[in-house]
Each structure stands twice: as structure tokens, then as C-alpha cells.
Amino acid sequence: MDSMTALTNQLGSETSPYLLQHSQQPVAWQTWGQQALDRARIEDKPILLSIGYSACHWCHMMSADTFSNHTIAETLNDGFICIKVDREERPDLDDIYQTAHQLLTGQPGGWPLTVFLCPQTQLPFIAGTYFPAEESHGRVGLKDVLAKVSYFYRQQHVEFRSLREKVRQGYEKLEVLASEKDTLLNPAPIDVALHHLLRLADDVHGGFGGAPKFPMPVNLNYLQRSYEQAADPATGRHLLLSLMKMAQGGVHDHVGGGFYRYATDVHWEIPHFEKMLCDNALLMANYAEAWSISGEPLFKRTAADIFKFVQRAFANGKQGLYSSVDADSEGCEGGYYLWRFEDIEALLNDGELTLLTCLLGQTDKHNFGEYLHLHFDKTLVETAAECGLSYDQALAQFLTLREKLLQVRLQRPQPHIDNKVLCGWNALWVRALAIAARVFNDQEYLTHAQQGMDFIRQHLWRKRRLMATWQQGSAKHTGYLDDYAYTMDALLELLQVQWRDEDYQFLINLAESLSNNFYDQQQGGFFFTAHDHEPLIHRSKPLVDSVLPSGNGVAARALLRLGHLAAEPRYLAMAEATLGYAWMGISSIPENHVSLLLALQEFFDAPVQVFLLGDDVLAWRQLIQDQFGSRVHCYAVPSNAEFYPPEIMSMDMGQAVMCVQDRCLPPYQNVAELMQAIADQVKPAEG
Structure with a gap:
């Protein structure tokens, strides 16, 4: 490599909207890859790693104020190798260096994430988020940071090595904490987590904690499941209060539908205006399921509003959906959504x-x-x-x-839309549509759900591996744990609405690929990246929920459900080992692991399964759904099905079989007898 050749900005040939937003800047941005990493090592220059995404307001601010500053750019180009990463394309890198920010600063990170790396090891030694060009409003300027980083790296080698080693030891400690586990599982953390969540609950405005206030659909899903199990009034009250207040609040777009990312106040009045497909997918499922236990018309209308917004803003004509809508328009945060009275x-x-x-x-x-x-x-x-x-x-x-x-x-200048199609987020949307189709008995939702799953299977499934993104007609980046877990979860919901052989076959193929490429045979649990992924400084197994559910939690529950559905003990064993690997975190801070707790709940109390075979009994599925909701997983297999679970093989047409845990009861041919048998096992849904 010729180290004397000056680097230039390399982002112009990328497809990521976030990277393209920085392609005309004077900074000599490189993409993450061996060429840029080798250059940093050979020239012994620290790496400035900048991670963000296209809808991020503060990413825009740093782009305009800092990275477009020619003096800053000259300093960067002379003394650093500058690498720009779209966190939606590379969530693996984002996860690693967000963790590093926490280890170095003791504070959670965010976007834009700004990290300085050792060129020899890629270990970080300085981390922050937004930096203006010059000191402003108490924020240190990047100009001063660069001078200190250069001096620190060149002169203060002891301190530099100390910070670098702190991060390395931090990663190692995370692994030790996770592996020091008591594998004797018990259900105690399930109730503890609920108690802690309700202690954090805002009993006046709904939601959890203070400002800034995120909807936290994962926590709301946990309240929903807990209420279905025990019908505790406090749980149901806070679930419905939260959904009601959010639907009325400014975090919900009352004109165009859909939800913004979060509210800046406790009242849900003023949002941060970006909109994400993943948030809206999770919330649509929340509202549909809450309607099933409450009958509240606002919840059904809110779910429908989310659907209309997503189809209008994110549909690309090929059934895959775009990822986000920018917070800014014409350089003003929220300008598109505001009114003069x-x-x-x-x-x-x-x-x-x-x-x-x-x-x-x-x-x-x-x-x-x-x-x-x-x-x-x-x-x-x-x-x-x-x-x-x-x-x-x-x-x-x-x-x-x-x-x-x-x-x-609609006549105003539109906010920028990030036109990446993300596999995992599209799977979350399919799941939401499938739940809404089941709850509302709505064919339109089902049609869109099946089209969305067909898109994933046809465009993002390559050589028995998922791809993470699709854009401009091509798939990129080998899929991550979340892509597999979320897609399996969506298929399990979809099969309960309408059985399709191709969906069941795809589900089995995904489970096998997940097992072969992500599972840790020694300690249990699933890595975020595949076994053949590029080596990075840390290989995580994410256990904690964020705004999105933990990949390990969703994978464990999906494998439990599939293990019972397909009568495959390997899947059940992997799910149990994943819970065992995560046990220290689950038992120590259960409220941070609710996706894993949902799996733990089903490990001890698996939902009743009902199999219906033949066209004459397909209508029974809706009766079961209306009375028992999600407490029963019902699969209605049509007479022409060719790929189905082993339980079906012993059944005759026009029969129903109910299975509890790993035990299947004799067939039923009378719907009244079947409904009574189910009622003997589970409580009816609260309506």
C-alpha cells in the first residue's frame, strides 16, 4: 500500500443514505474494512470512528457544524484515519463501540457515536457522542478534542495503554459475568421483573420513568403477557393507561399516523420527530393485542393509523419497507409536522x-x-x-x-426517507401485521404480512443464509442474530393466521441456520454475529433489551415454540441453554431482560397448542382466538398442505388435537368439546 497517497472521501459510491449524506464533506471518510484498518496501522494514525444513521437529528448537526468545517477536516485528514459507519447496516460495530463508550465514560452512548481507536488493535481509548466544532453550551469542541487525542496518543503512552486495557478487561468481564451462572432455572424473576417495572411506572402519564420518555413497547408487551397470565388489576391498568396516554399524546402523529421515536417530556407532548419502522411495528402489535383484552376503540384506530402511515411512507412497491423518516425537514427539527394555529x-x-x-x-x-x-x-x-x-x-x-x-x-417539503430495507425491522412489521390480522380477523393485514414475508424469503435469503439489508435491487451484509430471531418470531405468528407450507419450511430452515451459524455449543446462547463473520475486538451475545427486544430472548422463545410445534428436542435444548447462559443477568436485573423472561415464562408454562386439520374445521380457529387469545397457539392446516408438523401425521381430516407441553390428547371432532377441553387448561381472555 502506498502510504504517501493522500486519502479522499470514499463515500460517494455507497448506497447507504447516511453515508451518502457525508460524501461531499472535506473529511476523507473511509468505509469500515481491511484497507482502511491497514492504512491506520501502517501510518500509525489513530482511527476516528463515527457511527450514526440518516434520520438522526444530532448526526445532522455534527455533519453540518463539525465535519463540514474545513479546519477540522484538515486536522482529521492529516492526523487520523476517519471511518464512517451506518449503524443500521453494521449493528455489530455499533453494539461493540456503544459498549466501549459505557466502559470508558460510565454513561450510555447514543448517536452520533464518536470513538477514537488504537490503529494496532481497534480498541477504543476515547469515546463521546456529539461534538460541535468549537466549544459551545458547555460541550467541548472537536477541535480541542483532536488536539488532546493527538497529544495523548503520541506522548502519554502509559495512560493510553491503561484506557485501552480498561476496555479490553471490560469486555472480558462481561463474558465472565454471563458465564458464571446457576443453571437451575426457576420462575422467580418473572414476578420480580413485573414488580420492578410497576415501581418505575408513571401512574399519571403512563410509561416508565421521566424525560426523555420512550414508549418501550418491549416492556408493554411484558405487561400484556403478565396480565393475560394473572389478570392483575395494577398490571392491566398501567398497560392501558400507557397506551391511552401515548395515543393521545404528541408522540403519536395525529395527522399522518404512526409514532415518533420518543417524547422529550413526561407528558408525551413534544416528541423527537424521527419515525422508525421498528418502533411502529412493535407499537402496532401492542395496540392490536391491547384491543383484544379491552375493546378500546382508540387502540384499534391507532393500530390502523400506524398501518396507513407505514404503507404511505415506507412502502417501496416491492413489499419490502424502508427504515426511517428523518426528524428534520428544510434544516428544522419537526418542521414538517408543526402548525401555526x-x-x-x-x-x-x-x-x-x-x-x-x-x-x-x-x-x-x-x-x-x-x-x-x-x-x-x-x-x-x-x-x-x-x-x-x-x-x-x-x-x-x-x-x-x-x-x-x-x-x-403533504404539500410541504418531505422529510428525508432512508430507503434501506432492513431484514429484522421488516420481520417485526410482518409480526405486527400477523398479530393484527389474527386479532381483528382482517384479510388486508394478512395479505400484507404474507407479502412482506415473501419479500424476505425471495430477496434476503441467499444460500441458506439471511442477508441484513436490501437496497437498489441487491442484498448486502450477512444477517445478524436479530434478523433470524425476529423473522422466526414473525413466521410463528403468521402460521397461526394462515398455514402456508413455504412459511413452515422457511421457519425450519431459519432455525437450522441459526443453530449452525450463531449458537455457542460450549456455553449456550447466541452470538450477535455468525461464526464466519469478520473478526472484531469483541463478539457479543446480547441479552439486555433496549427499545428493541433482545435477540437472544426472541430466539429462545421462538425455539421453545418451534420445539413444541415441530416436536424437535434440539430446539428446546438450545432455548434452555440460552436461558442458563443468561441466568446471572436475568436473576440480578430481571426488568432489563424481559424478552428472556417471556421465554422463561413459556419454558415453565408452555402455551396450549391446538392443531386443526382439514378445511371443514378451519373456522374453529377464530372461535379459539376470540375466546382464548394468545394463551393458545392454534394452527389450522388445510387439506392440501404437504409440509406440516409431526402431530398432523396421526390425524384424520376434520379433526382437532390439543397438546399441552409435550403431551397430545386424543383428537376432537366436536367444536364444543374442544372448547371445553381448552377452557379446562387455560383461562378465557378478559374482554
Whole structure:
């Protein structure tokens, strides 16, 4: 390699929207790869690793204020090798260096993530997030950081080695903590986690903790499952309160549908305006399932609004869905979504304006600077009574005024959309659609769910391996644990709505690929990257939930369900070993491991399975769903099926078989007898 040749910005040939956003900057950005890493090692230059994503507001700020600064760029190009990474394309790198940020600073990271690496080892020694070019509002400027890093690296070798070693030891400690486990599993952490979550609950505004406030759909799913198991009033009350307050709040887009990433306040009033496919997928499932136990019309309407938003904003015409909508438009955070109240007054008639004003309640008409962001203080039921309208009249009027606002908003300059199709996030969406199709008995949701799964199978399944992303007609990056776990989870939900041989076969193939490429045969659990992935400084097995569910938690539960469905003890054994590997974390801080706890719950109390064979008994599935919900997994296998579980082989057409744990009861040919047998095993759904 000719180390004398000056590096130039290499991002122009990339497809990632985030990388392309930095392709015209004076910084000589490189992509992560052996060429850039070798250059850093040979020239003995520290690596500046910058990780972000295209919808991130503070990534835009650092791009405009810092990386477009020619003085900063000159310093970077002279003394550093600068590598830019899209965290949605490379979640493996993001996971490793977010952990490093925590180890070095004692604080959680975020985006943009800014890390300085040793060129010889790729171990980090300085980490931060957003840096302005110059010191501003108490934030140290990158100009000063670069001078200190250069001096630190060149002169203070003892301290440099000490920090580098601190990170190395931190990674090693994480592995030791996870492996020092008591493999004697017990269900105690399940209730402990629920107790801790309810202790963190905001009993007034819903959700958990203070500002900034994330919806945390993983925690809400845990409340849902816990309530279904025990019907505890406090659990159900907080679940429904949280979903109600979020649906009314400004974290929900009342004009275009869908949810923003998080709220900046405890009231859910003012959001951070980016929208992500993954968040909306998880929340759509939350709202659909909560409707099944409450019948609350707002929940059904909110699920439908999410669906319409995703199809309008993210659909690419090939059934795969884009990943995110930017927080900014025309250089202003949230500008696309904000209103001047006088413009609303000019747009609506008197009745519509009265209804909207009642919905807003005490909300200031200028709650975002001189603008208004819609945040409803009352429900539509309460507003209808206040305005002297029936609920149907109020709903019709609301839908009309919303459509007026939407048509005006659609004429504004659109926020940037990241057009990457991410396998795992698309699988989360398929799962949400399948749940909504089952709960609402809705064919449109089912059609879109099956189309989404067909896209994953046809475009992201290559040589019996999943790919992580798809863009401009081609798949890139070998898939990660989450891609497999989320896709398996989606298939298990989809098969309960309509059995397709290709879905069951795909599910088995994914389980085998997951086992062969990710499973740790020595200690149990699944690595985030495959066994043949490029070697990195740390190979993690993620156990803790974030806004997204833990890949190990989802994989363990999916394998438990599939193990019972396919009568395959290997899958059950892998799930049990994964729980054993994670036991120290589960038992120490259970509320941080709720996806694993959902698997633990099913390990001790597997849902009842019902198999229906033949076209004449397919209609029984809806009866079972309506009465028992998710406490029963029902698979209705049509007469023309050719690929099915072994339980089916001993059945005759027009029969039903119920299985409890690993024991299957004699067949039923009468629906009333079947329903009574199920009721003897599980409690009916609360309605």
C-alpha cells in the first residue's frame, strides 16, 4: 500500500443514505474494512470512528457544524484515519463501540457515536457522542478534542495503554459475568421483573420513568403477557393507561399516523420527530393485542393509523419497507409536522375547529416555539360528550378535519426517507401485521404480512443464509442474530393466521441456520454475529433489551415454540441453554431482560397448542382466538398442505388435537368439546 497517497472521501459510491449524506464533506471518510484498518496501522494514525444513521437529528448537526468545517477536516485528514459507519447496516460495530463508550465514560452512548481507536488493535481509548466544532453550551469542541487525542496518543503512552486495557478487561468481564451462572432455572424473576417495572411506572402519564420518555413497547408487551397470565388489576391498568396516554399524546402523529421515536417530556407532548419502522411495528402489535383484552376503540384506530402511515411512507412497491423518516425537514427539527394555529383556523369549519379545540384541552396553542404540535388532552369519547355529539358524529368530524390537515401537510417539503430495507425491522412489521390480522380477523393485514414475508424469503435469503439489508435491487451484509430471531418470531405468528407450507419450511430452515451459524455449543446462547463473520475486538451475545427486544430472548422463545410445534428436542435444548447462559443477568436485573423472561415464562408454562386439520374445521380457529387469545397457539392446516408438523401425521381430516407441553390428547371432532377441553387448561381472555 502506498502510504504517501493522500486519502479522499470514499463515500460517494455507497448506497447507504447516511453515508451518502457525508460524501461531499472535506473529511476523507473511509468505509469500515481491511484497507482502511491497514492504512491506520501502517501510518500509525489513530482511527476516528463515527457511527450514526440518516434520520438522526444530532448526526445532522455534527455533519453540518463539525465535519463540514474545513479546519477540522484538515486536522482529521492529516492526523487520523476517519471511518464512517451506518449503524443500521453494521449493528455489530455499533453494539461493540456503544459498549466501549459505557466502559470508558460510565454513561450510555447514543448517536452520533464518536470513538477514537488504537490503529494496532481497534480498541477504543476515547469515546463521546456529539461534538460541535468549537466549544459551545458547555460541550467541548472537536477541535480541542483532536488536539488532546493527538497529544495523548503520541506522548502519554502509559495512560493510553491503561484506557485501552480498561476496555479490553471490560469486555472480558462481561463474558465472565454471563458465564458464571446457576443453571437451575426457576420462575422467580418473572414476578420480580413485573414488580420492578410497576415501581418505575408513571401512574399519571403512563410509561416508565421521566424525560426523555420512550414508549418501550418491549416492556408493554411484558405487561400484556403478565396480565393475560394473572389478570392483575395494577398490571392491566398501567398497560392501558400507557397506551391511552401515548395515543393521545404528541408522540403519536395525529395527522399522518404512526409514532415518533420518543417524547422529550413526561407528558408525551413534544416528541423527537424521527419515525422508525421498528418502533411502529412493535407499537402496532401492542395496540392490536391491547384491543383484544379491552375493546378500546382508540387502540384499534391507532393500530390502523400506524398501518396507513407505514404503507404511505415506507412502502417501496416491492413489499419490502424502508427504515426511517428523518426528524428534520428544510434544516428544522419537526418542521414538517408543526402548525401555526391561525393556519388551522383558516382551514377548518366552525364545527371541526370546536372539536379540535376541545381535543387540545388546556394545551397551549404555541407549544413548540411559535408553533403548535398536536397533543390531545381528552379522548374522542370525552370530547364528543363535551361538544354535544355522538361518538360516531365526533369520529366522522375528526376524520374529516384530519384529512384536511394531512392534504395540506403533504404539500410541504418531505422529510428525508432512508430507503434501506432492513431484514429484522421488516420481520417485526410482518409480526405486527400477523398479530393484527389474527386479532381483528382482517384479510388486508394478512395479505400484507404474507407479502412482506415473501419479500424476505425471495430477496434476503441467499444460500441458506439471511442477508441484513436490501437496497437498489441487491442484498448486502450477512444477517445478524436479530434478523433470524425476529423473522422466526414473525413466521410463528403468521402460521397461526394462515398455514402456508413455504412459511413452515422457511421457519425450519431459519432455525437450522441459526443453530449452525450463531449458537455457542460450549456455553449456550447466541452470538450477535455468525461464526464466519469478520473478526472484531469483541463478539457479543446480547441479552439486555433496549427499545428493541433482545435477540437472544426472541430466539429462545421462538425455539421453545418451534420445539413444541415441530416436536424437535434440539430446539428446546438450545432455548434452555440460552436461558442458563443468561441466568446471572436475568436473576440480578430481571426488568432489563424481559424478552428472556417471556421465554422463561413459556419454558415453565408452555402455551396450549391446538392443531386443526382439514378445511371443514378451519373456522374453529377464530372461535379459539376470540375466546382464548394468545394463551393458545392454534394452527389450522388445510387439506392440501404437504409440509406440516409431526402431530398432523396421526390425524384424520376434520379433526382437532390439543397438546399441552409435550403431551397430545386424543383428537376432537366436536367444536364444543374442544372448547371445553381448552377452557379446562387455560383461562378465557378478559374482554
